[in-house]
Amino acid sequence: MKGKKAMNAYDMVYWVARILFAILLLVTIFFLARFYEQSQLQTAGIEAGVFRNYLLYSPSGISYHDIYTNRVYPGVIDINKINSQQMEDAASFGSQNNAIAAKITLMDTSKESSNNLVKSAYYNKQQYDNWLPLSGAGFSGVGTVMKADNSSYVLYVDDNGDTHPGILLTEILVPNS
């Protein structure tokens, strides 16, 4: 009798192992399918690039725009346009923007690095502050935030219409979905 009980106990252990293996198999298949499904839809980098190009090339962006000829001068920044209101109006996602946030910083390359900040502005500042901690290295996957940093040499036009050499830093945050 003891032998039979021992056999049943042995069988139980044996079955538990087999069921666990079957569950592991199912989870693996599910995970692989989800992984390939998700990997096709990661557009955060593209979204950040499109947004940056939009700010730089659109007449409504931060580039200098000649209202008489309607010509945009890509690479020539109008410092009066570097303000949150301008950018919010130019690229609006409605009242609740959960799509993108950014910080734009313009620096003058002809001045010393300690005193070269010309102007900076936020786009969707509330979400920028919320998302910034989630964009750190080591975080990945859905629920985290991708941070795209970029710098480019530009000219900027000051209030007097004079141009100066500068560097434009864009820090764009896009949630991974």
Place this chain on the structure above:
Amino acid sequence: MRLLRHKKGQVGGAESDVEAEIGKQLIELILAIVIGASAIAYAVSVGSNMRIMEVRSARDLALTIEAIEGSPGNMLFSYADGFGFQYKFSTNRVEVYLGNEPTDINSLNFFFFPQDSAISFIFPKDALGPPIGQQKTAIALKKSYPQFIFGASDLVFSVSNCEKADFKGSIDVLVFYSSTDDSLRNAVNDNFKSAVLSISYYDNPSGFEAAAKANPSAIIVEISLSQEESEIKIFSLTDKKANTIACTAQNLFNAKQVSSVVLGTSSKDNLNLINPSSLKFEIGSKADYNDAIQTIVKSIEAQMQ
């Protein structure tokens, strides 16, 4: 007798053990079948899930709209798909769904930023989908500052307004293609044929550049085909021939629903030739190469009539 009973009992115990073992094996077999079938069913559902394509189409179209909106100049874009989806545009989002009526459950949407005070968006009232009996949808996006018009494939860009080039005698066409993919090169060879055009092919940049400079009145077609991006540029060195051909080609592209974008006048080409008049087409997908190449041949022939 005692021994017999004992033996009988032993025999009976063995039978029940065998039955129990068979039962376990049956359960195991059934479980294995259930697990296998559900795994296959899940994999098939993921593989054939149009939901993924709806998400991709919605994002693709929304990002395309943002990219066009952000371009400094005017742009025409023909967006084609073969899934049979319906596309509905509202204030700042695109909805994609399969079937007749969108609902919150079966439509997928993605947001873009059209609330740009400098440009007015003109959306169609109804969803855009494939014509009856067809699967392919072509959505025309036209940004002509200060308007951004979303339309069906019959949105007229410049169909009847193409200027007629003054072609006299035979037309030399110099075709340069750069591709390491033999199947793509064969597609060019098979499709870029015409009974009335004198077509020369080059795959060497220096030879092509020399031939183009030696024959300034020729129509020059540069085809760059790769898995990443594909462009067709049409230009000529001396006059407006290229623009008239490109205009005709664009009309035919629209009519044939070839996914393409006119990238605008190019100021400098890859071969360092001066090109006073040129237009560049970016071809949407590999499947569209043949259509695009044949369309360009027809465009040149049409200008000869």
